[in-house]
Amino acid sequence: MTSRTSLTLCGIGLFLVIALALVVLKAPPDGLERGQLSQFLGRFHPLVVHLPIGLVLLVAALECAGFFRNRKHLQASASFVLTLAAFTALMAVFLGWLLARSGGYEGRLVTRHMWGGVSLAAALLVCCAVRESNAKLYSTALFATVCLMAWTSDQGGKLTHGEGFLTEFMPANLRAVLGVPAPENKHTPTTNEVGISAVSASAPGKVSVTFFASRVAPIFQDKCVQCHGAQKKKGKLRLDTFENVMRGGKDGVIVKPGDPSGSEVFRRITLPRDNKDAMPAEGKPGPTEAEIKVIEMWIALGASQSLAAEEVRVAPPLAPPMTASPPLTADYRPRSDKIQALQSELGVLLVPRSQNPTDGLILRTVSVRERCDDAALVKLAPVASLIVDAELARTKVTDGGLKTLSTFSNLRSLDLSHTAITSVGVRLLSRLDKLEMLNLTATGVDDTGVALLRHKARLKRLYLFETKCTVHSELQTEKQKR
Numbered sequence: 115m116t117s118r119t120s121l122t123l124c125g126i127g128l129f130l131v132i133a134l135a136l137v138v139l140k141a142p143p144d145g146l147e148r149g150q151l152s153q154f155l156g157r158f159h160p161l162v163v164h165l166p167i168g169l170v171l172l173v174a175a176l177e178c179a180g181f182f183r184n185r186k187h188l189q190a191s192a193s194f195v196l197t198l199a200a201f202t203a204l205m206a207v208f209l210g211w212l213l214a215r216s217g218g219y220e221g222r223l224v225t226r227h228m229w230g231g232v233s234l235a236a237a238l239l240v241c242c243a244v245r246e247s248n249a250k251l252y253s254t255a256l257f258a259t260v261c262l263m264a265w266t267s268d269q270g271g272k273l274t275h276g277e278g279f280l281t282e283f284m285p286a287n288l289r290a291v292l293g294v295p296a297p298e299n300k301h302t303p304t305t306n307e308v309g310i311s312a313v314s315a316s317a318p319g320k321v322s323v324t325f326f327a328s329r330v331a332p333i334f335q336d337k338c339v340q341c342h343g344a345q346k347k348k349g350k351l352r353l354d355t356f357e358n359v360m361r362g363g364k365d366g367v368i369v370k371p372g373d374p375s376g377s378e379v380f381r382r383i384t385l386p387r388d389n390k391d392a393m394p395a396e397g398k399p400g401p402t403e404a405e406i407k408v409i410e411m412w413i414a415l416g417a418s419q420s421l422a423a424e425e426v427r428v429a430p431p432l433a434p435p436m437t438a439s440p441p442l443t444a445d446y447r448p449r450s451d452k453i454q455a456l457q458s459e460l461g462v463l464l465v466p467r468s469q470n471p472t473d474g475l476i477l478r479t480v481s482v483r484e485r486c487d488d489a490a491l492v493k494l495a496p497v498a499s500l501i502v503d504a505e506l507a508r509t510k511v512t513d514g515g516l517k518t519l520s521t522f523s524n525l526r527s528l529d530l531s532h533t534a535i536t537s538v539g540v541r542l543l544s545r546l547d548k549l550e551m552l553n554l555t556a557t558g559v560d561d562t563g564v565a566l567l568r569h570k571a572r573l574k575r576l577y578l579f580e581t582k583c584t585v586h587s588e589l590q591t592e593k594q595k596r
Contacts, residue, residue: 127239143214156213163206169199200238207231218348230266325423356419371417374410441472474502488515503527513539520545531555537563556580
């Protein structure tokens, strides 16, 4: 790309950046919803926004690669990619403004993300303008642009996933180094989250939970705040605090104390789900009958913030809490140092099964099959109770190692295919009461070895291909019927 063409494009881009900045200043997101065409186009923002992100990183990669003598030709492409990044950033900012302006968005994060996008587009144009004329300034500007892009992307991520999304599962040691506070329990709304006091001082010396805090606010938090909260205020209505609930929105108050049928919020939540005025909107889970009854009762009793929950005798019972899946193992994190030491010593991998630290570990040996033997299993004994899945195919494990494996009390899945084990050792696996999958393909087992496994209720899959077993098909049929 010639320097004249580059400067011309920079001039056009600068004009567009200034125009966009003026549009954002004159018509900022205000929490109202507008035309359907604007919302339709705006919803392409999450798709388009990834283009400048990828292109900026590509420019940085091309420029860095160009420092090597045999990669100089890569820098020739950087100018075109940089210009493309600038104009896709402008497009992403415009679509983002359409989405925020017409989609009912408002708030600090929206403003930060939007101005971050405008600044990023401007920074990319600066990089385009100085690339050919000032190498030192260009390098500094490109580095600053990458940092700005990371910050702007982080603001967008917080808008989409919540402010604590990136750091929710950050290791405690890293939190301490970076000064990141521990995450709050996101499943239980706190007093601060709903913005109200949960106690009533109506009776001297007695502290009691209020009906609004304990019964009404959690319903609004769960069903309404996504569209009527601090970041998105559809219809200028917020339902995240008592004061905001009582203030109402652009169409006026939504709660008339003592008059449920005359309260707009009650009318909306009792409309048929396919009605365009129903709240929440179609496609989102609405309140249950019990939750509707709670809101009706709260309004009928005067829509009070201080009414004690114990004074409301006929409220529908609280729905039973969702029972979390029982932990498969103890939390592995307190033993992280031991796990790391074993991985270094044995060469195996001990991988968390999921982000939940009580879902256990997976033992992987594919890269050290020749070194993984009975002695290695003995060394894993200190973390045996944390392992739920052991991948031991083609390892040097023998019947002697199965004696150790029989103490891995939380094993759910065990792959021993293509190993030297026999029926003598397999009998010991009957002690594993939680075992659900066992692969004995191409081993020395026979019918006597699997006899004790035949009636294990938890065992759903048993693979006996290329073995001496004659009851393979019978066992498979029996397991499938359970």
